[in-house]
Amino acid sequence: MWRFLTWRLLQAIPVILAVITITFFLVRAAPGGPFSTEKAVHPQVQAALEAQYRLDQPMIQQYLSYLGDLVQGDLGPSFNFPGRSVNELIFSGLPITAELGLYAMLVAVLIGGLAGVFAALKPNSLQDYVPMSLSMIGICMPSFLLGPLLVLIFGIWLDWLPISGWGNSPGDKVLPSITLGAMYAGYIARLSRSGMLEVLSADYLRTARAKGLPERVVIAKHALRGGLLPVITFLGPAFAGLLSGSFVVETVFQIPGLGRFYIQAAFNRDYTMILGTTTFLAALIVFFNLLSDVIAAWLNPRLRYQFKKAS
Amino acid sequence: MEMPKGVSLWEDASVRLRKNKLAMCGLVFLVVMVLLCLITPWIVPYGYEEQDLRLGASAPSAAHWLGTDIFGRDMLTRILYGGRVSLFVGFIATFVALIIGVTYGAIAGYAGGKVDSIMMRLVDIMYALPFMIFIVLLMVVFGRNLVLLFMAIGAVEWLTMARIVRGQVQNLKQQEFVEAAVSIGQSPFAIIWKHLIPNALGPVIVYTTLTIPNVMLLEAFLSFLGLGIQPPSSSWGLLISYGVESMEEYPWLLIFPGVALALTLFALNFLGDGLRDALDPKASRD
Numbered sequence: 001m002w003r004f005l006t007w008r009l010l011q012a013i014p015v016i017l018a019v020i021t022i023t024f025f026l027v028r029a030a031p032g033g034p035f036s037t038e039k040a041v042h043p044q045v046q047a048a049l050e051a052q053y054r055l056d057q058p059m060i061q062q063y064l065s066y067l068g069d070l071v072q073g074d075l076g077p078s079f080n081f082p083g084r085s086v087n088e089l090i091f092s093g094l095p096i097t098a099e100l101g102l103y104a105m106l107v108a109v110l111i112g113g114l115a116g117v118f119a120a121l122k123p124n125s126l127q128d129y130v131p132m133s134l135s136m137i138g139i140c141m142p143s144f145l146l147g148p149l150l151v152l153i154f155g156i157w158l159d160w161l162p163i164s165g166w167g168n169s170p171g172d173k174v175l176p177s178i179t180l181g182a183m184y185a186g187y188i189a190r191l192s193r194s195g196m197l198e199v200l201s202a203d204y205l206r207t208a209r210a211k212g213l214p215e216r217v218v219i220a221k222h223a224l225r226g227g228l229l230p231v232i233t234f235l236g237p238a239f240a241g242l243l244s245g246s247f248v249v250e251t252v253f254q255i256p257g258l259g260r261f262y263i264q265a266a267f268n269r270d271y272t273m274i275l276g277t278t279t280f281l282a283a284l285i286v287f288f289n290l291l292s293d294v295i296a297a298w299l300n301p302r303l304r305y306q307f308k309k310a311s
Numbered sequence: 312m313e314m315p316k317g318v319s320l321w322e323d324a325s326v327r328l329r330k331n332k333l334a335m336c337g338l339v340f341l342v343v344m345v346l347l348c349l350i351t352p353w354i355v356p357y358g359y360e361e362q363d364l365r366l367g368a369s370a371p372s373a374a375h376w377l378g379t380d381i382f383g384r385d386m387l388t389r390i391l392y393g394g395r396v397s398l399f400v401g402f403i404a405t406f407v408a409l410i411i412g413v414t415y416g417a418i419a420g421y422a423g424g425k426v427d428s429i430m431m432r433l434v435d436i437m438y439a440l441p442f443m444i445f446i447v448l449l450m451v452v453f454g455r456n457l458v459l460l461f462m463a464i465g466a467v468e469w470l471t472m473a474r475i476v477r478g479q480v481q482n483l484k485q486q487e488f489v490e491a492a493v494s495i496g497q498s499p500f501a502i503i504w505k506h507l508i509p510n511a512l513g514p515v516i517v518y519t520t521l522t523i524p525n526v527m528l529l530e531a532f533l534s535f536l537g538l539g540i541q542p543p544s545s546s547w548g549l550l551i552s553y554g555v556e557s558m559e560e561y562p563w564l565l566i567f568p569g570v571a572l573a574l575t576l577f578a579l580n581f582l583g584d585g586l587r588d589a590l591d592p593k594a595s596r597d
Contacts, residue, residue, distance in 0.1 A: 015436055022445070026452055140576040142528050144535040144548075145569045148555045156559055244443035248532065252555070262444070263536060266451040278444050 075276035086276035097257035107181030112188030120196035138186030196227035236292030327589040334585020337578035357385035401527040407465030412472025420480030479511035513590035520583035
């Protein structure tokens with residue numbers, strides 16, 4: 001197990017390094033800098049600014065000193081918000097995005113998982129078709145369409161829920177969480193349905209039934225564990241998707257989270273902010289992929305055995 | 312006595328596909344949609360930029376079936392023109408992904424050994440990259456042009472295709488007909504092109520159909536954020552983002568383009584699922 005973990009962690013390093021390198025040079029290759037405004041700035045001011053942000057040094061040196069700072073956990077100052085560091089900005093947006101992501105994930109796993117298991121218990125019946133059609137809607141409906149439609153129906157026409165903000169008025173977290181989670185609920189419903197269907201005909205379930213366990217225990221204790229495995233492996237990539245999905249949801253609902261900062265930074269050519277958020281998000285995504293692999297390995301007895309043998 | 316007629320793989324698949332009502336609905340819808348978008352300039356009674364400022368945003372009526380936007384432009388016309396762009400991007404970017412993915416996967420699968428493991432490692436690494444973020448970045452950094460959009464989207468979507476094709480080729484490679492082709496001295500290129508790829512076509516078609524909606528979604532997502540298609544061109548994503556701005560007063564400006572996009576995505580997904588069941592019965596439905 002430890003060997004597997006270390007191996008996966010070591011694999012993550014080149015990925016993150018690649019992300020940093022590509023982003024760094026991509027952003028630098030862009031025409032127009034953060035200080036190239038229409039207003040003519042005094043050359044000395046320009047020079048001072050460039051020196052402050054190390055823009056006067058050769059590219060490769062900028063890159064190396066950026067990496068040096070990064071190792072110490074410093075993402076540098078923001079171009080656009082003078083006096084504030086990228087770290088500060090990221091950590092002011094992160095809790096909000098994390099909370100949004102968590103709720104969305106809860107929506108996805110609870111609704112999607114229940115719908116999938118429910119459908120698998122009676123395949124090719126109404127109990128199967130209804131949740132599966134709904135899941136198809138969830139998958140096909142882009143969040144930037146679902147969000148505004150939900151706002152229109154529940155926020156404006158019915159006037160049940162607030163239409164924007166985060167944590168300012170009761171209930172304003174409901175619509176963003178559903179919007180972000182709906183697509184993943186759809187995927188999870190389909191994954192858990194096919195996973196359960198496969199498991200329900202497995203020999204070990206026949207054994208469980210044969211030894212006289214009540215159906216409820218058979219499903220809850222034996223079938224779910226195996227049947228939901230594909231869902232666990234899906235959670236890692238799903239988190240990555242949630243992060244990019246939060247760009248849209250945070251824009252639609254005007255939530256001051258990481259996604260919105262990123263889009264703003266991208267529009268403002270805030271180099272250090274773009275670099276910092278990209279690096280940070282990439283590290284998060286790699287971490288979640290790793291986590292879901294480890295959990296899947298831990299849940300699957302066959303894989304667990306392999307790791308034991310290997311280590 | 313009649314000789315029993317052989318049923319080819321494709322006949323078999325088309326029988327199975329025709330039995331699938333949802334997939335057939337999807338197919339019919341798509342064909343109609345594509346045809347409508349193709350002949351748009353000749354069938355719409357209004358110009359794409361034709362404004363009627365006195366009219367302003369008007370609800371659906373006999374003259375304007377889907378209403379007009381705030382400049383009094385006919386929504387049906389705009390949605391059809393937007394569909395041209397959305398579908399065009401969807402098909403072309405998928406085609407880019409298809410070409411890269413099939414070539415890459417076939418080479419890796421056919422070469423095998425070290426070459427294969429290096430090539431597939433690279434794919435693994437690229438899978439882990441946060442591409443969505445890169446695309447946003449690319450569009451911001453290099454301006455919003457259509458060619459770059461195709462390339463960026465195509466570059467993301469080829470990875471899964473490469474994996475699928477590689478797996479297929481790896482299996483096929485060991486079969487006798489490939490051995491026979493090698494023994495009569497055909498070049499690796501000819502073997503890949505004439506013998507391996509045609510036999511891997513089923514999964515490729517299925518996955519291509521399922522890639523188109525992903526690509527269209529990506530384009531709409533970027534256009535919605537203001538990073539994709541730029542006015543005066545239009546796409547469904549862009550129309551939706553305009554619709555959101557004024558949805559409180561004029562909900563039809565959001566709903567109609569939204570319905571057009573959602574139905575098309577539905578149709579593509581249903582067709583893709585149906586094709587998978589028809590061409591690749593072994594593959595699991597997930």
